[in-house]
Amino acid sequence: PIRLTEAAAREVLAIVKREELDADKVRLRVGVKGGGCSGFSYLLDLTESQKDTDELFEMHGVKVIVDPKSLLYLTGVTVDFKDGLMEKGFVFNNPNATSTCGCGSSFSA
Secondary structure, X not given: OEEEOHHHHHHHHHHXXXXXXXXXXXXXXXXXXXXXXXXXXXXXXXXXXXXXXXXXXXXXXXXXEEOHHHHHHHOOXXXXXXXXXXXXXXXXXXXXXXXXXXXXXXXXX
């Protein structure tokens, strides 16, 4: 349902190491919340807490969790990491989005 590219996974693992987090316990929470200039904003968070209702996926050594409501909007999403001259950061490619804002951090569906 959600795809994490190797570049995104490498960056997450680098952050976990740099922040000295417990790699066995930490999860990458991917979600959406209301707000942003297009209606919904993406959410990325490193956490050790996981709810029973969260879906768990593992890609490239990263455990990814998504709550059921967010999964409705994130099925098919690819999370990538860009590190170029003009942009650096996580990028969402969401086939469910009917429009996105200029910065790419919010969308409507």
